[in-house]
Amino acid sequence: MAILDDIYNATFKGNYKDIDGLVKKAVGDGINVHDIVNKALSAAMLEVGDKFGSGELYMPDMLLSAKAMKEAMEVLKPLIKGDSVLVEKGTVVIGTVKGDLHDIGKNLVITMAEGQGFKVIDLGIDTDYPKFVDAIKEHAPQIVAFSGLLTTTLANIPDHIKAIKDAGLRNKVVLAVGGAPVTRDFADRYGIEIYADDAASAAKEFIKVVQK
Ligand code: B12
Incomplete structure (x- = not known):
């Protein structure tokens, strides 16, 4: 899905200024929140880690990607909280x-x-x-x-x-x-x-x- 690719790329490249708009668009388009987290955000962070491990990316790159992921989660958090059934408090x-x-x-x-x-x-x-x-x-x-x-x-x-x-x-x-x-x-x-x-x-x- 194009929007998930855009979120993946923005996270991977650390374009944290774009991420808020992209994630809001994905949510508006009805994309499943868990797909946004798993297929775009977490997947991009994994690739960032791999590239850092192989020396193709550096510490500032990781920090920018981390910032992008955090911005995205600010948008998604309230939706994740609202989407599950309360089972039992612990x-x-x-x-x-x-x-x-x-x-x-x-x-x-x-x-x-x-x-x-x-x-x-x-x-x-x-x-x-x-x-x-x-x-x-x-x-x-x-x-x-x-x-x-x-x-x-x-x-x-x-x-x-x-x-x-x-x-x-x-x-x-x-x-x-x-x-x-x-x-x-x-x-x-x-x-x-x-x-x-x-x-x-x-x-x-x-x-x-x-x-x-
Ligand atoms: C972002 C990042 C950073 C950011 C952290 C920002 C932040 N606020 O967290 C910064 C730039 C600060 C950073 C610093 C460092 N990092 Co770093 N970092 C990463 C990176 C790219 C992504 C981590 C991440 O956020 N992933 C996304 C989240 C969603 O995934 P996750 O954390 O795995 O969590 C998921 C599951 O594991 C699970 N989970 C997590 N916690 C828990 C707890 C429980 C109870 C359960 C059940 C499940 C669970 O659920 C989560 C959601 O699905 C990883 C690469 C990678 N492959 O992990 C490297 C990585 C972890 N970092 C690494 C290194 C080496 C460092 C530094 C030592 C670099 C340096 N030379 O200074 C420093 C360490 C500083 C320190 N003392 O901690 C290495 C670790 C290697 C190793 N195996 O020891 C990695 C793997 C990169 C690499 N390939 O070399 N890093």
């Missing part, structure tokens, strides 16, 4: 792991979880271990979710879990993890119950927890 505490500043994926997970009726406590980026522990004590969530995009800082996951265990809170929460380099195997290695490779699937997994 609470999710989520943060990007210590040392990691990526938050686009985490914010998408938040949007989708809120869309499913969850209260989400967002601890932000570069989240130190005690912040998760304090948030569990304060908010009594059913689910604690880690987002991680860097292989190096995902190595902090065992310490995150240890802090929760040491506080005697591990059996009170279901853990979730995700982010581009994360796999089901990675989650299994650390006894993390939920893994999902996109935000919509993450929200579906959260629903299963509160329905049990």
